[in-house]
Amino acid sequence: MIEDKNQQRTSLSELGEFGLIDHLTKNFKINHKSTIKGVGDDAAVLEFNNKKIVLTTDLLVEGVHFDLSYMPLKHLGYKAVMVNLSDVYAMNANPTQITISIAVSNRFPLEALEDLYAGVETAAKIYNIDVVGGDTTSSNTGLLISVTAIGEVDQEVYRSGAKPSDLLVVSGDLGGAYMGLQVLEREKEVYKVNPNSQPDLTPYSYIIERQLKPEARKDIVKLLKDLDVKPTSMIDISDGLSSEIIHLCKQSNAGCDLYEDKIPLDPQVISTCEEFNLDSTTVALNGGEDYELLFTISQTDFPKIKANPNFSVIGYMKEVSEGMHLVTRGESRIPIKAQGWKNFGD
Amino acid sequence: MIEDKNQQRTSLSELGEFGLIDHLTKNFKINHKSTIKGVGDDAAVLEFNNKKIVLTTDLLVEGVHFDLSYMPLKHLGYKAVMVNLSDVYAMNANPTQITISIAVSNRFPLEALEDLYAGVETAAKIYNIDVVGGDTTSSNTGLLISVTAIGEVDQEVYRSGAKPSDLLVVSGDLGGAYMGLQVLEREKEVYKVNPNSQPDLTPYSYIIERQLKPEARKDIVKLLKDLDVKPTSMIDISDGLSSEIIHLCKQSNAGCDLYEDKIPLDPQVISTCEEFNLDSTTVALNGGEDYELLFTISQTDFPKIKANPNFSVIGYMKEVSEGMHLVTRGESRIPIKAQGWKNFGD
Structure with a gap:
């Protein structure tokens, strides 16, 4: 019903991941004073009542980021958390909470997801973070994991502060x-x-x-x-x-x-x-x-x-x-x- | 290499979405005093320096939550934001920031993603929220959108406070x-x-x-x-x-x-x-x-x-x-x- 009248088609691979994010987010304006730093670093920095927190999110997609033929699901759950905590640490922050969402096809039995979540739980225990939410939905094909992490920070460190001779x-x-x-x-x-x-x-x-x-x-x-x-x-x-x-x-x-x-x-x-x-x-x-x-x-x-x-x-x-x-x-x-x-x- | 030695297989459809989330998250412990409410409501409630914020996340999956044969991408971007803001409002909170992540196959040209992000931008403008981050990755098949929203709240309202005669x-x-x-x-x-x-x-x-x-x-x-x-x-x-x-x-x-x-x-x-x-x-x-x-x-x-x-x-x-x-x-x-x-x- 909805015809694509736009004949111009630019392939995503022409831009690459970073070019793509820059391009898509370039019009976004920051209006809230609680937003200290938006898109463009390892994490966003927000400030509520003079307390700064960082916020970061990452997707892991089957067949792109992991291959289940050699990645045990427990390890995958653990790694999905690590990928996000790493971004929190890169801001000089300490992670406190995460949410974890998964999209999963029916070919996965419950026991597989239990393994995945056991890995998440192990990571949460070792790194002292609370798992506070998430979403679970079906997918038509493989497995996708989306983790969002929040951390507390006193003195955030950005990518942008390096000086010549450092x-x-x-x-x-x-x-x-x-x-x-x-x-x-x-x-x-x-x-x-x-x-x-x-x-x-x-x-x-x-x-x-x-x-x-x-x-x-x-x-x-x-x-x-x-x-x-x-x-x-x-x-x-x-x-x-x-x-x-x-x-x-x-x-x-x-x-x-x-x-x-x-x-x-x-x-x-x-x-x-x-x-x-x-x-x-x-x-x-x-x-x-x-x-x-x-x-x-x-x-x-x-x-x-x-x-x-x-x-x-x-x-x-x-x-x-x-x-x-x-x-x-x-x-x-x-x-x-x-x-x-x-x-x-x- | 890794054999599935676990012969027990419980179908996900036996549990349904809510049963599944309950089951998978039942072992998660809350350790941080900044976590006021974890899994189990429309959003998590966190508190930093006596300021409460809510945190919620949702996945939208092509073929499960939307069908691009009649859902224009601009509307889809708008709707993906709405789904999350709705959870924030349901806590009696006001949304302030979101992150948006997408997994997308090469069949989508850049112009399609521009439409999607234009919808996100329109929603952000109308609802006065800052888009502060996200992730962009490829997928082997369709389109998946993961949005996380943060909001400020003075008096959060849970699902659990209803009394007989209310x-x-x-x-x-x-x-x-x-x-x-x-x-x-x-x-x-x-x-x-x-x-x-x-x-x-x-x-x-x-x-x-x-x-x-x-x-x-x-x-x-x-x-x-x-x-x-x-x-x-x-x-x-x-x-x-x-x-x-x-x-x-x-x-x-x-x-x-x-x-x-x-x-x-x-x-x-x-x-x-x-x-x-x-x-x-x-x-x-x-x-x-x-x-x-x-x-x-x-x-x-x-x-x-x-x-x-x-x-x-x-x-x-x-x-x-x-x-x-x-x-x-x-x-x-x-x-x-x-x-x-x-x-x-x-």
Whole structure:
């Protein structure tokens, strides 16, 4: 009945996820004084009676973000919470409540959803958050999970506060979740050919756990506070280091130098990259799903974090005119480009 | 690789939506003192620095909640916001912020999403809310929209506060959205047979608008305040009158008598029911998607609302031992049963 008279059709993949969000939300106006920060950071910041809270939401879609042939539902429930808590921590906030909504097809029995919710419950217990609501509906095809998280914050940290000469710091190590995914995908193919194969996944235990059961870096927010370090900017690494660095630089109107030899890699990532004939730097830059925190600090704070094994200084911020570069082991300077999580690719 | 060793399989349709949510969330514990009310009402209630806010979230799934063959995307964006605002108003709260997330397949061009967001923007403008975040991702099949709304509240109203002898009141009229859907479904079938048919939908304009462009009852919350009426309990009518009455009665531990001849029906609902050979009372009881407010008031407040055309007193609350009944025009007493929105039906 309703004809599409609009002949102009622009493919979503032309814009990519971030271009799409920017484009669709560019007309939205902020009217409430309780809205401190709207679209454009890891979370929105709201203020009620001088108390600031952060609000963030994420969708996980079967076949796009997860594959149930190797992702146990309990882990999936846990991970769906982590993905959101990571955004809360990236604001320097502490999560307090979440809602969880699912759309699920009839092919899932009740017992499957019980597993999923058991994972949510475990995450809620460990991270001390209350599950306060949600929605449950059917879908015609797969499973979709939508989580919204709320947190309390005293001093929020945005993506936009980095200054030239600030140090670029990352928690933990990178590339593990992506390499874990490569191993799982390979085993899935093996299983298709030979369902009786009993793979020994012990050599990949760390990277598989990074993929299937990531932890949001609750400890880092506390540690930075204990060390009396206030990051000048912060973001979580969900889409890959290069994508997140570009966000920080663009929103801070700055450039940066990132040192290839400083990117923290677990030995299992290095060995598995060799096995798969992949370049570990590329994996760390573009892999995504590590849920580590990337932040900048003033150089005067360097002594406070210097000896801490949780942190790696991987570069420093520069003037915007100097651009964003990866300084390779061979001392070449390569412009940083985002690949990130382009899930609108055709 | 991961075998399903659990042979027990309980179909989701055995539980229905509400049974499912209750079942899945029954183990969740509340730990934060900022959580005033968790799962189980139209919205969660949180308190930060003595300021109470409500939080609610809803999913809309293509093929389950909407059919794009007759739902224009702009209207869909508008409706997705309304569905959530209605829950906020049902807490006696005023919405201030929303987030909107979509999962969308590549078959949608950018222009389609622009239409969807234009509807969201229009709703945000009219209802004075800030759009502060969201997520955008691809899906393998259709379109899914997840909206989360936040509102401010001074005196929240729960489903659980109704007392025996309280009056049962509803805003507006009922059954329109469901009958609008019936007309649209019929025209879709006609269109399939003859794409050149030019249906005259003028006789159905009101009910089609109720389906395609519902309005959340912002005015009712304000009106009740102006009239100095504080409802003892309240819920919004998304699943049908009988389902919502059952929620109010169960959570208030009360019974009720609902009078068939008091149920407010628009003349277009009555005439279209006749045309479709449907019973208008059944449609009002089970149709859903009216987004009116159902609430109870103390009898002492009756004079304040008596003459107001926005309200219909449709019954009164009784002791729980007396059960929940529809008193028909013929003065039979029929137990009220929920049909509601059983979207897990096989």
